[in-house]
Amino acid sequence: MYAEALRERFPELDPAVDDLFLLEAHQIGQLRDRAPRQELAIVLDLHPELLRFFVTRCPAIEPFLLQLLDERQASEGDIALAEDALVWEIADLIVYQRAPALYDEKAPRRWTRAALAEVEPLAGKMVVDSGAGTGHVTFLVAPLAATVFAVEPVAALRAYMRDSAREQGLDNVFVVDGFLDALPFPADSADALLTHRAIGWDLASELVEIERVLRPGGIALHLAGMPHPAEVDAPLHEELLSWGYEERPYEDGGTLNRKYFKQI
Template identity: 35%
Template sequence: MALNWMKVDKVSFNSLLLLERVQLTWLPGWVDEENLATALRANPAVEWFMRHKCPEISSWLDKVLSLPTEAPVREAELAVLSQLEDLLVYALDPDIYDAQPFLNWDNRELTELVDFAGKTVIDVGAGTGRLTLVALEHGATVYAVEPVANLRAFLLQKTRRQTLDKRLFVVDGLITRIPFADKFADVVMGGHVFGDAPDEEYAELLRVVRPGGMIVLCPGNNDKDNAAHKFLVETGFQWSRFEQPRDGIKRKYWKIV
């Protein structure tokens, strides 16, 4: 389903040259392969970039390019760009994401769970800083973990404008590879990051939080009793519902370790 955050018909297919290696690893199973085959045949520089930036998807690209295709080139390009719209927004203009109405939920959904004053906090998948800014404004030192370089730069610039950057450290990393020592933080949090590999993700969140600290996922899930919800409840998380503007009811989860 199209996000409609930006007009992809105004976007060059060469914008895919801005994707990170980790983002390229997500493409198998995400994009329509026939449309991608048509688009890559017409854009050999993008194919070359993908293979050299992320060699582990080369065999998948071989399979994709073996497919027979009939779609007009620009039609195929637009189909691929539409499927990757969020990644393109992060690469081209993070302000577009940062202005989305669904981010305007009540900060008390977070601050009523956590006393941030004086705490060391890791924000995993920090993005444009929705959770990071709340923690900084309430006195925490925040280590924002974000795999997309353009989002890391955006977050630094945003906090500098608000003179909050002295207690912010922005680093590359993933929820499955948090670049800090064991028991590093008082609070580990993330929004819209949990659920692709629950066992591995939870183990890493647990590793970096101190005994007596908290793991907070806000938002942690859609309002569904799905596999992620079942996993979190079974591992001792409490949860409640809250509303994201224009995006409906979500669930947040928290646990004292």
Template identity: 30%
Template sequence: MRYNWINAEEVSFNSFLLLDRWIIAMICRDYREWAEFEKNLGAALANNPAVAWYFAHRSPESKPYVEQIIASAAKGLSADEVRQAEIFVLHAMETSVVYAFPEVMNRNCNYIYDWDKQHLLHLADFTDALVLDVGSGTGRLAFAAAEQARQVYASEPTDRLREYMRDKIRRENIRNVKVLDGTADSLPYEDNTFDIVMSGHVVGDNYDLELAELTRVVKNGGVIIDCIGDDDLKRKPDGELLGRGFEAFYHVSKSGGDIYTYRKKITK
């Protein structure tokens, strides 16, 4: 599925040098059954030694695979053939490559630019609350909550996105948002810390692990919120979340998408 968040023809293959270990590992782990992708990735890496070196050293667990696909790559490709291989990989990984360009992400990702913060703020009373935003991205949820909350912790595993949020905090003199590393299944916070734990486009890879971790760090009587952005996708309610006691709230986005947000009060 193409989202058109980047124009791969205009993006350097060196963009991968800006991405984190977990993204490189994912690229080298999760697409091994896609023969066309593997062929193009091998060709692109074979002709971009700096990026190949970065893949192998930024993600040591991926080094044997990187060496394997480079060794199997077609030889003697023209400059145009190499560029077409790069573009194929950039297109295929556009939802990760865009993390290297937070301003482009804000401009081109409709789930960010079409979103209204009121879809979050009506889900809980953020007044004077201690809030955790898991997988903050460019800070869509975190900065909205910060308008009412006492303190917001923005947990984000992507370095470029953490830098973007920290730059915004300095530029706009925002005093109640703190940016830290962390993933939905491994949060660097103590048990029973937050009044509100929220995320969007994060929960779903492993419901048991992710929801257990979000529940661990929220206080007794606190709230967990899942608040995706607004896009044009047609969705049905998330049966996993409903089955785990979440309430669902529905609205139609500006672009005609079916958007569901979720809330659950936690009792321990």
């Protein structure tokens, strides 16, 4: 589903099976939904050390991987093709680990002043940017807000953001480890929580967690990943509306984007 788009976006990446040893536990957990099954089985069959690594780092994935291997027919599939298909399908996870600067250069940047107008004025406000990546939203918001907490589960991306904040002389940016459904903040503590292409791994738990962390009157604003209308985002769209979010489409550079807004 993603391989073709990722090949186009990162032609210089040259991902390989070795890169799979860079994945973190939560990324290995995503293989269940994201990896092509037959290709993953072929690669694991050929590389038992990779199977051991995945299971050691993310024990919950073991039953799924063993079932895949059980289902695999010994004679099926070309190995080089399977390796290529597997690593490209999850090449975004590999880019985060191996090449944050490349990701930063190539990632879509749809959060703009137009989208931000919703949350201004941010002066004196505590803002959370969850799934911050390389800090696209964080660094847009930092000059406006009192403090920005950039929440990001991938260690390599956190290190990249810390270096960027230092280079830009920003002392109100705090980069922290966490997930959208497990934010490292007390209840009622944030004035605004923003996401850009970073919601929907476990939407119901994430929306509960956002409302725990936002103070009464605080706002949540999500910029979905896909241009509007996008089939891929349709379930996310319906669920956000059913949770009381308003959709506010806006145009930017000829692209119609979706922005979802809720005041607590």
